[in-house]
Amino acid sequence: MKIIADENLAFTDYFFAEFGDINARAGRTLTAVDVNDADALLVRSVTQVNQNLIAHSQIKFVGSATIGTDHLDIPVLEQQGVTWSNAAGCNAQAVAEYVITALLYVRPQLLDANDTFTLGIVGLGNVGSRLAFMAKLLGWNVIGYDPFVQRDPIEQVEFTELLKQADAISIHVPLTKDGEHPTYHLFNADSLSQMQPQAILINSARGAVVEEQALIQDIQKTQRQVVLDVFEHEPVIQENVLDLITLVTPHIAGYSLEGKARGTQMIYDAFCQKFGFIAHKKFETQLPICAQYFDQADLKTILKQHLTEIYDIQCDDANLRACVKDGIVEQKAFDYLRKTYPLRREWAAHGGPKA
Structure with a gap:
């Protein structure tokens, strides 16, 4: 089986390597030639999955490890009999x-x-x-x-x-x-x-x-x-x-390690259902232990003391502003920021609350 996957998906090899060859590509520049002989396509929101991309392909499954679906031409996918899945709520x-x-x-x-x-x-x-x-x-x-x-x-x-x-x-x-x-x-x-x-x-x-x-x-x-x-x-x-x-910030609000891993897990589960495989892998097994900031102190005290250590949002602001050249943010620099983004951990990983 040939799988085309956005190069910025998390844990792609862990979830999909057992099924065949994974070809990692830059999601924003995927072409019909890239996906022509693929069986499955795994994307994020930067890839427009439409008639132009998949019309002459043999793709049977499209999985988007994202909450939204506005980048997926769902009527075209369904017309061509392509099973699709997104990852609502992953991040x-x-x-x-x-x-x-x-x-x-x-x-x-x-x-x-x-x-x-x-x-x-x-x-x-x-x-x-x-x-x-x-x-x-x-x-x-x-x-x-x-x-x-x-x-x-x-x-x-x-x-x-x-x-x-x-x-x-x-x-x-x-x-x-x-x-x-x-x-x-x-x-x-x-x-x-x-x-x-x-x-x-x-x-x-x-x-x-x-x-x-x-x-x-x-x-x-x-x-x-x-x-x-x-x-x-x-x-x-x-x-x-x-x-x-x-x-x-450079479109990274949902870029936690848990969110990324959960998104890949969700399209992996849908992929297995589509092709009749047993979904036996869980993203939690791949997450490293991190510093525990939340203890017996109340939530507000912990955030006052450790919020910057949990997530230094000012750094993301500075990095995006540094991408400006000749009055505009360069696309390559913007995409590089997202590609190399050091995924932060959710509060629960530090012992804190979650909804």
Whole structure:
């Protein structure tokens, strides 16, 4: 069996080597020639799996070790009889911890804010619901908006109410352009104008959920603090955009070792089901033991003492800004940052809580 795999997938050999030849490729530049005689294709969100890529291939299975599916042309896959799988929720914990870390970096005083601080969460799927749980551990007030689900532990409000009430808004929706509730440019000039000027905006979902030009104008007007892990025109990022954003990272919010390994595990399980193999491997056996920071002290004390050791988010910001050349982030440099990213560990690996 021939398997084409994104070179940045974690533990690919551990999970798939027993099934045949694995050909690692740069996911962003995969071509129809690369996959022509492959039986299975394993990708991440940077690969557009569409008619152009797979039309003349013999691919029987496509696995994406990612939460989202907007890079998969699902109707084309199903039309050609290709079984597909994604890894919904694989890095939800990592993204939730990323958001908490970003907020505490931007405003360290939030660690003692308790319920005087209201976090608004747009999208209450795997990530949003986990973030709500983690935020409540810190004593924050949480409100959410999601027209598709009802989460009883979370106070859900209309979108316009969330915009008005929240002291920070974190986005966790897929990118959609159709249907009753499209998310493309959900945050535009109108919605941004309804936010409190001092409210923080965090986007670690999909770049185009936030209209870049409207965001630029909003920041220039309000001096709003903004955290971006994703960008509308990624990997093309203008230096003038970076200069306005409080904290920037190179699309790595979900890049924990556990999240990456869990994503590969999930498409491995689907692969085995497709081809009739017994799924007997578990990612936990491959994880090294790491420093234990969480002990009998309370959560807030531990975060005050060790948050930077658990995840130095400022380093990611500096590394992305260092990729600017001639007024723009170079794609090769951006992709290299992600390829060589030192996967951080989730709080639970350090003895801490998880949702």
